[in-house]
Amino acid sequence: MLNILLVTFPFFALVLAGYVAAHRRMLPIEAIPGLNGFVLFFALPCMLYRFGSTTPIAALLDAAVAGVYLLCALVMVAFAVVMTMNSRIRWNDASLGALVAAFPNSGFMGVPLLVALLGPAAAGPTILTMLVDMVITSSLCVALSRLDEGEGHGRAAMVDAGKKALKGVAANPMPWAILLGAVASFYQFRLPGPVEKTTWLLADAASPVALFTIGAVLARSQIQSSHPMPVGDFLPVALMKLLLHPLLVLAVGTAARQLGLPLDPFALTVMVLVAALPSASNVSLLAERLGADNGRIARIILVTTVAAFFSFSGAVTLLT
Template sequence: MLQIFVITFPFFALVLCGYLAARWRMLPLEAIPGLNGFVLFFALPCMLYRFGASTPIGQLLDIGVLVTWMISALIGVAFTVAFSLKARLGWNDASFGALVAVFPNSGFMGVPLMVALLGAQSAGPVILTMVIDMLVTTSLCIALSRLGGADEHGAAKAFKSAIKGVLANPLPWAIMLGALVSVMGWAPPGPVTQTLGLLADAASPVALFTIGAVLARAQMLASAGHARSPALRDYLPLALFKLFVHPLLVWLVGSALIRLGLPLSRFVLAVMVLTAALPSASNVSLLAERLGADNGRIARIILLSTAAAFFTFSLAVALMV
């Protein structure tokens, strides 16, 4: 366990640094969107491009990962939406609660952390799960979030919003470009490769630092009365679902499909379970705010799952590796 903490500690320590920097006003809150923009549009796409270009195409198109992750996500979304609707939350809040409960922080945290723990061969499955969550799970939850609207054209608008969000997201494009380079055997000129490498190397530390700053900002806004403070029962169950039920669900679905003959190795299943054990994706908060959901609730789920994941994720690694 101590060896696991040695690997995971720097990742969570960077999140804490960003959190404290924002809380202590060493980092102006107005600068956080700029950090987000740098990570989302420059550093992280370069890192994912590099992984996509260096990962065998078979790992990026693994049918076992695709089926297992999609089934787990659909079950998780159905369960958490039903739970939230039963708690008298509307479709908008229920849908984004479901998204934050099944969408791990695989981009900002998952890829570098898994590579550090399990080696470069773990990058392919993590990247594929991230693509599924960005293209399928997010689009599904956006569509569900519009069901509570009175506008009779809500479904059409939801579909257009989902498509527009997917097309505007640079991360899937970076992965696909890297995969294309891998298949075609192309190589950018040396100076271009070095520039991409510098940006890619900056992705992990800046992204982790930014996660902490975003979480601190959400908490500070809630404390100042600029955002509603949700009841504990509205966010604690979903944080627990993310950290405990989601990885267990992936393990159960994957194990059942392996017994049914699905081509899925135990190593890849372990990578998927550990990916599911990551805290909630911080970008869900930005999406929830844009579409009018209770962002204070979403931010609490992300904050709680990120803080607790230092211990729960390390425990998951000890059990799976």
């Protein structure tokens, strides 16, 4: 356990550093979008391309991993929506809450952390689960969030929102970086020396800046949404993310293996640990854009990020 904490501590310490910097205004709140832009459009795509191009193509096209993980994501979304909708929490808030229950922070935190813990072989399954969440889980939740827009027009609004969500995916550089990395892996292509060195430098910057940015985003969300809220509005969803999600992936993956699905045991371990990660921090920005209760989403992300230091480390101890 101590050896695992020695690996995970620096990752969570960087999140804490970003939180403190923004909360104490050592980092201006206005600078956070710039950090986000650097990570999203430069550093993280380079990191994903590097891992994709150096990972065997079979690991990036594993249908068993994608199928099991997608099934679990759909179950999590459905369960979270059903369990949280009430007279105050309607489709918009319930759907975005379901997204933070099913979408781990696999991009900003998961890839570098799991590679550090399990080695380069963990990159393939982690990237594949992230692709499922970015393309399918996010698009589904955005579409569901529009169901209470205008009586009698919910279905049309959902279709329109689904189209906009897919356009958003197409404008996101991360799926394209994964795709280009997979193509490079298939053809065993390498970038020209100076270009590769530049790309690798940006990739090296992704992990520390992304983790620092997570903390800053959490601090900003807490500063901007300080209104009181019942614990029951956010704590159950946080528990779903940290406990139910990894247990569901483990149960479904184990059952699939017993039924003969060619799911590699190492890949299943990676998938369970991905599910044990805290909620994706970028859902807070999405909630703000869609007019959902961003204070609730921010609280869920904050609780899962703080608690994951212990729960994630415990999961690693049990599974490895």
